Amino acid sequence: MNTPLPTIQNQVAPDVIDLGLGDPPLSLLPLDLIREAAQTRLSQNDNSFLQYGAEQGDGYFRLALADFLSKGYGFEVKPESLFVTNGISKALDLICTLFTQSGDTIFVEEPTYFLALRIFADHNLKVISIDTDENGLIIESLEEKLAEFRPKFLYLIPTFQNPTGTTLPQERRERLVQLAGEQDFIIAADEVYHLLSYTQKPPKSFAAYIDIENVISLGSFSKILAPGLRLGWLQAHPEKIRRFNTCGFLDSGGGLNPFTSAIVSGVIESGGLENNINKLINIYRSRIKVMDSALHQHLPDVKYSIPHGGYFFWLRLPEELDAKELRKKTPAFKVDLRPGALFSSKDGLKNYIRLCFVHYEEEDIEEGVLRLKQCLESK
Numbered sequence: 001m002n003t004p005l006p007t008i009q010n011q012v013a014p015d016v017i018d019l020g021l022g023d024p025p026l027s028l029l030p031l032d033l034i035r036e037a038a039q040t041r042l043s044q045n046d047n048s049f050l051q052y053g054a055e056q057g058d059g060y061f062r063l064a065l066a067d068f069l070s071k072g073y074g075f076e077v078k079p080e081s082l083f084v085t086n087g088i089s090k091a092l093d094l095i096c097t098l099f100t101q102s103g104d105t106i107f108v109e110e111p112t113y114f115l116a117l118r119i120f121a122d123h124n125l126k127v128i129s130i131d132t133d134e135n136g137l138i139i140e141s142l143e144e145k146l147a148e149f150r151p152k153f154l155y156l157i158p159t160f161q162n163p164t165g166t167t168l169p170q171e172r173r174e175r176l177v178q179l180a181g182e183q184d185f186i187i188a189a190d191e192v193y194h195l196l197s198y199t200q201k202p203p204k205s206f207a208a209y210i211d212i213e214n215v216i217s218l219g220s221f222s223k224i225l226a227p228g229l230r231l232g233w234l235q236a237h238p239e240k241i242r243r244f245n246t247c248g249f250l251d252s253g254g255g256l257n258p259f260t261s262a263i264v265s266g267v268i269e270s271g272g273l274e275n276n277i278n279k280l281i282n283i284y285r286s287r288i289k290v291m292d293s294a295l296h297q298h299l300p301d302v303k304y305s306i307p308h309g310g311y312f313f314w315l316r317l318p319e320e321l322d323a324k325e326l327r328k329k330t331p332a333f334k335v336d337l338r339p340g341a342l343f344s345s346k347d348g349l350k351n352y353i354r355l356c357f358v359h360y361e362e363e364d365i366e367e368g369v370l371r372l373k374q375c376l377e378s379k
């Protein structure tokens, strides 16, 4: 029998429940919505999206996106403030290219999104971590580090953080923006989960502060529509937007993703994106409840807060446990997790685990947590 050729990034064996995996499930990637929008757009006679695109991104797409974000964020978003990206990963790469040089210092939260650390490593940046608490980045810890280092930027996930699920309160956001202005470093706010809120609305997106030149807010369609689209946006001050628009990469290749942008415009304009987000929110909200009660039942010694948005539970195991060691045993139980140390830029957080509640259906979440318990209890 022929072995199937690879099509997706993280292929999990069908008998394994990988509770660590932070990808949306295939079953919730809306083929019908994309098919309909693509059919509509491809049946028009306008073929301009097959040309090299405008550097800042398709103007009609930015108009539709600005309208959508104005509603979602609760303040006016202007199309001129938006720059189209092919996802947050590429936006971060571009920020590193344009605003840093090899050997420069940057700040991240401890813990942070581990794959962003890989991007920063590609640019040979020196990563300094800032402590966090149950409300995210601690301003005093940032001030201490600022007395010692001059970072080019601070990368943070202010809302429903990956991996901790925490959200930075409004006052800390404001103080942070003030500090960035005073001490001249960029805030690269990764807001990938901002629109996935399950209880109350989060504080204002950092896009509300882009009248300050140092603030860049990053958004993505990966978690609200589909990661395979490779489509996202950033919002920034006109001076920063100008810097993105005039970079060599775009001069050669044109604006990012004109073809996909033209199709996703239709998904936004038809109301399909909003419906899709509402559908995801309802499903994910139930999955949180299931994971919470399974954890409560099977892992009573584990400490965590119930997430208000995003994708993740962040579990604290008893002090003496090392999640990396535990992971060596998970294959035997057909379950998987992500150890906390992965998210640490200083090899800490050994007794923490990240679990994702979105990827599996409710029965599999229950079964996965049960397997985790069996794994933890095994000698």
Ligand SMILES: Cc1ncc(COP(=O)(O)O)c(C=O)c1O
Binding pocket: 022, 086, 087, 088, 089, 090, 113, 157, 162, 190, 192, 219, 220, 221, 222, 227, 231, 232
């Ligand atoms: C915090 C965070 N940022 C960025 C990404 C990747 O975003 P994109 O698909 O837009 O590159 C992820 C995906 O898991 C994430 O959790």
